[in-house]
Amino acid sequence: MNALETVERLKQRFPNEPEYIQAVSQVLGTIEEEYNRHPEFDRANLIERLCIPDRIISFRVTWVDDKGNVQTNMGYRVQHNNAIGPYKGGIRFHASVNPSILKFLAFEQTFKNSLTTLPMGGAKGGSDFSPRGKSNAEVMRFCQAFMNELFRHIGPDEDVPAGDIGVGGREVGYMFGQYKKLTHTFVGVLTGKGQEFGGSLIRPEATGYGNVYFLENMLKTRSIDLKGKRVLVSGSGNVAQYTVEKLILLGAVPVTLSDSDGYIYDPDGIDAEKLAYVKELKNVERGRIREYAEEYGVKYVAGARPWGEKADIALPSATQNEIDGDDARTLVANGVFAVSEGANMPSTPEAIKVFQEAGLLYAPGKAANAGGVAVSGLEMSQNSERLRWSSEEVDAKLHSIMNEIHADCVKYGTQTDGYVNYVRGANVAGFLKVAKAMMAQGIV
Numbered sequence: 001m002n003a004l005e006t007v008e009r010l011k012q013r014f015p016n017e018p019e020y021i022q023a024v025s026q027v028l029g030t031i032e033e034e035y036n037r038h039p040e041f042d043r044a045n046l047i048e049r050l051c052i053p054d055r056i057i058s059f060r061v062t063w064v065d066d067k068g069n070v071q072t073n074m075g076y077r078v079q080h081n082n083a084i085g086p087y088k089g090g091i092r093f094h095a096s097v098n099p100s101i102l103k104f105l106a107f108e109q110t111f112k113n114s115l116t117t118l119p120m121g122g123a124k125g126g127s128d129f130s131p132r133g134k135s136n137a138e139v140m141r142f143c144q145a146f147m148n149e150l151f152r153h154i155g156p157d158e159d160v161p162a163g164d165i166g167v168g169g170r171e172v173g174y175m176f177g178q179y180k181k182l183t184h185t186f187v188g189v190l191t192g193k194g195q196e197f198g199g200s201l202i203r204p205e206a207t208g209y210g211n212v213y214f215l216e217n218m219l220k221t222r223s224i225d226l227k228g229k230r231v232l233v234s235g236s237g238n239v240a241q242y243t244v245e246k247l248i249l250l251g252a253v254p255v256t257l258s259d260s261d262g263y264i265y266d267p268d269g270i271d272a273e274k275l276a277y278v279k280e281l282k283n284v285e286r287g288r289i290r291e292y293a294e295e296y297g298v299k300y301v302a303g304a305r306p307w308g309e310k311a312d313i314a315l316p317s318a319t320q321n322e323i324d325g326d327d328a329r330t331l332v333a334n335g336v337f338a339v340s341e342g343a344n345m346p347s348t349p350e351a352i353k354v355f356q357e358a359g360l361l362y363a364p365g366k367a368a369n370a371g372g373v374a375v376s377g378l379e380m381s382q383n384s385e386r387l388r389w390s391s392e393e394v395d396a397k398l399h400s401i402m403n404e405i406h407a408d409c410v411k412y413g414t415q416t417d418g419y420v421n422y423v424r425g426a427n428v429a430g431f432l433k434v435a436k437a438m439m440a441q442g443i444v
């Protein structure tokens with residue numbers, strides 16, 4: 001397999017899918033050598049079968065807004081690969097959602113889920129519907145309409161969606177309710193459910209906590225203590241909130257948060273009380289991060305990202321391609337020595353190159369943010385055995401999964417000069433398991 005030629009062929013077949021091509025080319029560039037050690041992979045054209053999703057379901061979603069207008073949106077589910085388990089991955093509701101973005105996310109999810117050590121294939125879905133500015137009743141009607149089509153394609157042993165951008169506990173609850181009504185079953189078909197109806201403890205916390213556990217592992221390789229370190233966090237949703245929570249618990253000092261309008265910089269650090277304010281603002285009042293600056297009298301910068309502020313560590317936790325080459329150079333120049341991705345593909349290829357050439361501890365999302373889907377996998381296990389595990393038990397399992405993912409990255413990513421290339425490590429480790437499963441299952 002020649003990575004460049006394969007990517008070029010995919011580019012010609014899928015010319016309008018830049019995010020998908022970006023994700024594929026990142027992976028192929030790092031697995032090429034390992035892949036070519038197994039001539040049997042090429043004979044089975046494993047690479048195209050691994051890059052092209054098993055199926056893409058797309059449908060119209062029709063719903064009625066509060067004024068009585070009939071609205072339409074697009075709905076999708078990309079079922080990428082189920083070689084190691086049922087399809088699994090979140091649902092995104094955001095105006096930017098399109099097939100390219102969902103294909104990149106489903107592709108990444110396949111490798112990420114493989115890294116978790118749990119039996120889950122990769123998928124992603126969503127809609128160009130934006131919950132922003134919609135009433136609760138509108139969100140409910142949209143979720144029900146979305147599920148009216150999606151329910152045919154999912155199931156607890158087939159495909160198990162969860163949340164992502166714009167989809168949290170509220171949306172998962174509405175979708176679960178509609179699935180139950182349509183199928184007359186009560187099964188673990190979605191994860192991230194409410195605690196009262198099968199949701200796992202620690203699932204809301206898992207992605208953010210898991211990223212900080214991964215970061216601690218990376219810091220340990222250089223004997224650096226997280227305590228007292230100043231941390232730039234982007235986003236202010238699920239992942240960002242629980243990243244900040246764990247940072248505070250471990251004595252670090254988170255100083256920024258953002259949303260799509262701008263960012264706040266709090267030089268004294270975001271403490272537990274201020275975080276409680278952010279949770280209320282974002283999860284209940286559904287307000288803007290600008291209001292934090294008004295509440296606490298700190299700096300707010302409209303239309304910008306937080307990467308120009310001085311700090312030790314950066315944890316991007318908002319969205320894809322939110323750190324470009326210039327941002328990366330600024331971070332390095334300002335002394336940032338570790339970047340661990342809570343979001344999926346937040347760094348552009350140029351930014352990654354800058355981090356790696358500067359010798360930073362740099363962890364890609366598919367390793368660092370795998371804690372969320374890992375606890376989703378644990379939610380599936382609890383649903384199957386109709387039991388509920390304690391917070392301590394789930395958190396301990398999450399912690400040990402993140403440690404294992406880190407160990408795998410070190411095993412497959414350590415270069416001859418001792419630098420750990422976490423991108424290579426995560427891609428090779430995730431790839432090998434899926435590839436072996438695909439080979440064992442024949443040409444299907």
Ligand SMILES: NC(=O)C1=CN([C@@H]2O[C@H](COP(=O)(O)OP(=O)(O)OC[C@H]3O[C@@H](n4cnc5c(N)ncnc54)[C@H](O)[C@@H]3O)[C@@H](O)[C@H]2O)C=CC1
Pocket residue numbers: 163164165166167168207235236237238239240258259260261317318319320342343344369370372373
């Ligand atoms: N929720 C989860 O368990 C997991 C989420 N992720 C990834 O983490 C990231 C954040 O997801 P969540 O916190 O769940 O979503 P969320 O909807 O709770 O929060 C998203 C945050 O990102 C900001 N944002 C969204 N689009 C933006 C844009 N174009 N520019 C600037 N800011 C933007 C929003 O304002 C919000 O603060 C995404 O990349 C998601 O794919 C990854 C693994 C698991």
Ligand SMILES: O=C(O)CCC(=O)C(=O)O
Pocket residue numbers: 088089090091109112160161162163164191344369370372373374376
């Ligand atoms: O919990 C899940 O199934 C999916 C989480 C997710 O969407 C992700 O890991 O990007």
